[in-house]
Amino acid sequence: MSRKILMGGNIAIAEGAILAGCGAYFGYPITPQNDLLEHMSHRMPEEGRVFLQTESELAAINMVYGAVAVGFRAMTSTSSPGFSLQQEGISYMAGSEMPGVIVNVMRAGPGLGNIGGAQGDYFQSTKGGGHGDYSVINLAPASVQEMMDLTMLSFELADKYRNPVVVLADGFLGQVMEPVVMREPVTKFHEKKWALTGAKDRPKNVINSFEMNPANHPGRIKQLLHKFEKIKANEVRYEALNLDDAEIVLVAYGSAARSAMSAMDMARERKLRVGLLRPVTVFPFPYQPLADLAEKGCKFVVAEMSGGQMIEDVRIAVGSDNEIKLVNSYGGVPLTADDIFEAIDILM
Amino acid sequence: MKPIDYGELDNMVFGRPDVMEDRPSHFCAGCGHGIVQRLIAEVIDELNLQERAICVASIGCTVTAYHYFKVDGLESAHGRAPAVATAIKRCRPDLIPFTLQGDGDLASIGTAEIVHACARGEKLTVIFVNNATYGMTGGQLAPTTLLGMYSTSTIKGRNHHQSGFPIRVCEMLATLDGPSYIARVSLHNPANVRKAKKAIDLAFRAQLSGLGLALVEVLSPCPVNWKIDPVKALDWMVENMIPQYPLGEFKVTPEIALLKKGERA
Ligand SMILES: Cc1ncc(C[n+]2csc(CCOP(=O)(O)OP(=O)(O)O)c2C)c(N)n1
Numbered sequence: 001m002s003r004k005i006l007m008g009g010n011i012a013i014a015e016g017a018i019l020a021g022c023g024a025y026f027g028y029p030i031t032p033q034n035d036l037l038e039h040m041s042h043r044m045p046e047e048g049r050v051f052l053q054t055e056s057e058l059a060a061i062n063m064v065y066g067a068v069a070v071g072f073r074a075m076t077s078t079s080s081p082g083f084s085l086q087q088e089g090i091s092y093m094a095g096s097e098m099p100g101v102i103v104n105v106m107r108a109g110p111g112l113g114n115i116g117g118a119q120g121d122y123f124q125s126t127k128g129g130g131h132g133d134y135s136v137i138n139l140a141p142a143s144v145q146e147m148m149d150l151t152m153l154s155f156e157l158a159d160k161y162r163n164p165v166v167v168l169a170d171g172f173l174g175q176v177m178e179p180v181v182m183r184e185p186v187t188k189f190h191e192k193k194w195a196l197t198g199a200k201d202r203p204k205n206v207i208n209s210f211e212m213n214p215a216n217h218p219g220r221i222k223q224l225l226h227k228f229e230k231i232k233a234n235e236v237r238y239e240a241l242n243l244d245d246a247e248i249v250l251v252a253y254g255s256a257a258r259s260a261m262s263a264m265d266m267a268r269e270r271k272l273r274v275g276l277l278r279p280v281t282v283f284p285f286p287y288q289p290l291a292d293l294a295e296k297g298c299k300f301v302v303a304e305m306s307g308g309q310m311i312e313d314v315r316i317a318v319g320s321d322n323e324i325k326l327v328n329s330y331g332g333v334p335l336t337a338d339d340i341f342e343a344i345d346i347l348m
Numbered sequence: 349m350k351p352i353d354y355g356e357l358d359n360m361v362f363g364r365p366d367v368m369e370d371r372p373s374h375f376c377a378g379c380g381h382g383i384v385q386r387l388i389a390e391v392i393d394e395l396n397l398q399e400r401a402i403c404v405a406s407i408g409c410t411v412t413a414y415h416y417f418k419v420d421g422l423e424s425a426h427g428r429a430p431a432v433a434t435a436i437k438r439c440r441p442d443l444i445p446f447t448l449q450g451d452g453d454l455a456s457i458g459t460a461e462i463v464h465a466c467a468r469g470e471k472l473t474v475i476f477v478n479n480a481t482y483g484m485t486g487g488q489l490a491p492t493t494l495l496g497m498y499s500t501s502t503i504k505g506r507n508h509h510q511s512g513f514p515i516r517v518c519e520m521l522a523t524l525d526g527p528s529y530i531a532r533v534s535l536h537n538p539a540n541v542r543k544a545k546k547a548i549d550l551a552f553r554a555q556l557s558g559l560g561l562a563l564v565e566v567l568s569p570c571p572v573n574w575k576i577d578p579v580k581a582l583d584w585m586v587e588n589m590i591p592q593y594p595l596g597e598f599k600v601t602p603e604i605a606l607l608k609k610g611e612r613a
Contacts, residue, residue, distance in 0.1 A: 052435075059428070059460070062435075070439050088425055198402070198420060210423055
């Protein structure tokens with residue numbers, strides 16, 4: 001029988017990581033994800049695994065890199081300013097094909113901004129963020145259950161593609177308490193012949209992103225780009241609600257999607273044909289299903305807690321002919337169902 | 349002429365360490381990095397660590413250090429090698445990670461990482477090559493550049509009003525409780541190269557004995573960027589570098605003292 005436990009969002013991420021076999025956690029305190037780090041500080045040693053509170057987020061991401069290099073599943077968690085600091089490390093990991101998990105419980109920026117939840121790191125997280133030609137898979141939970149489930153999935157995808165994966169959450173989700181169905185611990189793991197385990201009974205293994213010879217570098221990048229194409233083809237995930245007859249499609253992820261869902265229900269009660277497309281992966285982005293809806297003549301309302309970032313991907317998907325309206329909040333303020341319903345009302 | 353058959357030489361006194369790759373070195377003439385890497389290789393051979401050592405390269409002239417050793421290895425971002433090595437050791441205590449870092453890497457961009465690895469007493473071996481310049485990027489001011497010394501970004505010589513004072517890494521880190529062994533050695537003549545090897549050997553044995561971080565700072569010539577003839581560069585080190593960076597041991601815990609007594613013949 002499945003066990004249901006009342007849990008906070010950040011704690012569900014921590015427990016999901018433990019269930020997924022995360023062997024090492026490294027992190028530096030930053031609101032609104034401190035409870036995640038604190039939880040790991042006692043849970044990881046309890047499980048006989050590695051926990052270290054680091055001197056900075058820079059050190060944390062480079063420790064994740066070191067841990068995954070020896071074949072461990074490893075994770076760091078942070079919030080926006082710390083995520084900015086980690087971009088160089090994530091770029092190195094992508095360049096050397098290392099499978100780490102980075103949790104970003106987003107808060108409002110730019111700068112020190114505000115500790116309230118926000119979604120202003122969308123560009124940074126889905127469009128690379130660090131230097132060079134690379135992408136990271138971005139999973140965007142919208143419930144405490146998904147905080148657990150998508151964290152578990154993130155470890156699987158990281159190993160599958162040998163690439164960093166970001167769990168893109170936000171400060172509101174981190175603090176929400178909801179019942180969670182506990183999952184079974186992962187028992188099947190990928191073989192990692194490339195890991196640094198000591199050059200015993202095999203030629204040495206080397207992990208790097210550096211290529212001294214410029215003639216060889218394009219080949220490596222081509223291989224990376226090929227991998228990202230495969231990810232785009234195979235890993236798009238989204239939730240579709242009431243889309244069959246929808247005239248207006250709400251597009252929202254994370255906390256904003258929860259408000260969008262309520263706004264959709266309000267609209268449906270008034271017999272308005274409103275549906276929701278909720279990207280679960282924001283990279284790879286569900287361009288095709290949105291394009292198909294555009295083809296049917298739908299109008300779109302993009303609801304996000306930023307100045308308007310994901311809307312650019314929606315625009316790419318639906319082209320310029322269809323009407324797209326942005327309804328947003330920023331500066332650490334939640335986006336409410338009423339805000340979104342009002343936007344629907346205007347379009348109708 | 350018949351090629352030399354090394355097997356016929358029954359009194360060969362010099363050869364490549366087993367763990368050293370047979371590949372041309374990319375270092376400039378007169379550079380000390382190759383000597384340091386050879387000493388590390390000799391120690392890995394003698395301590396029989398080929399199957400356990402992990403070469404944690406950094407960013408600088410040793411960026412591809414992992415290409416010179418027949419051991420597992422990886423790159424790390426500029427300054428972050430101690431963090432990378434920390435994770436390796438915490439996850440796999442049976443492995444023997446060692447970092448190889450320049451002065452820009454360790455004493456400028458990576459100051460936080462080395463200080464905290466020391467403060468935590470991570471069980472690591474750190475080989476720190478101080479050539480008083482940023483070799484790889486073409487000879488700019490380093491945190492260890494001497495006062496008055498030429499660099500491509502202090503062309504009239506380092507002036508402390510403009511660029512501050514050189515950092516004595518060993519002395520600074522020796523104030524921390526975590527490290528077990530901190531020493532400064534130099535490559536300016538063969539006798540000192542032998543001393544350097546002893547210190548490197550001890551720094552590996554410290555880790556094998558589970559002791560706190562062991563760091564060896566190696567004063568090393570960079571004739572190309574110093575713009576000095578390679579032979580004169582060695583004299584220059586004695587006259588200028590050693591007065592600023594005195595050789596010796598700055599931290600020797602009682603456990604290290606015991607290890608030293610048990611030195612191999
Ligand atoms: C983040 C970052 N900043 C700057 C550089 C450029 N860079 C490469 S090596 C180097 C200096 C290396 O000097 P040092 O550590 O003294 O080693 P050396 O080359 O002298 O052996 C710099 C600044 C870089 N690769 N990454």
